Amino acid sequence: MTLDELKQMIQVIEQSDIDILNIEKGDFKLYYQKPNVQKATLNENLILTQNDPITKERTNDTPAPKQQEESDVYYIKSPTIGTFYTRRNPDEEPFVQVGTIIQEGDPVCVLEAMKLFNEVTSDVSGKVVDILVEDGQVVDYNQPLFAIKLGDGHV
DSSP: OOHHHHHHHHHHHHHSSOOEEEEEETTEEEEEEOTTOOOOOOSTTEEEOTTSSOEEEOOOOSOOOOOOSOTTEEEEEOSSSEEEESSSSTTSOOSOOTTOEEOTTOEEEEEEETTEEEEEEOSSOEEEEEEOSOTTOEEOTTOEEEEEEESSSOO
16 A cells, blocks of 8 residues: 555545544554544444444434335435545446336446445345435445335335
C-alpha cells in the first residue's frame, strides 16, 4: 500500500461514521481511530466480521431505513466502505432504479475504494422499492443500500 492510498483510505474513513478501523491481512496490520474517540468496547453497536478484519463502532448518525410492515422486504447492504455509484461510467444507464425487477446475481451498484471499483450484486430476486443512498455518497460497511421486495420476478 502506497502512502497516497493510505491517505485516501483515511479520507474515506474521516467522511464516514466509522470511528475505529482495524484491518489485519497477512503481515499487513492497520489500526486507525478518529481523534477524541474512546477505544471500542464490545457492545451491541460493535460490528465484527469473520476473523475480525474490520472492527467498527456505529454512531447511528445515519438514520435506519424505514421499517416496512411487510416482512418480504430485504435490504442489500454494503459489503465494504467506499463511494456508492449507481453506474459503472457516467455515460451509462444506472444498474437499477426504483421499480426495477432484479434476479439473484444481478449487479446493482459499484463501490469505489482506493481507486478500485467493486461491483455489488444482489443475493435475492425481487423488485427494487427504494434506493437508500445517493449517487457519489460515501457508505459504511453493512450500511443498507437498497430495499428489495422479495419475489420471483413477477412482483
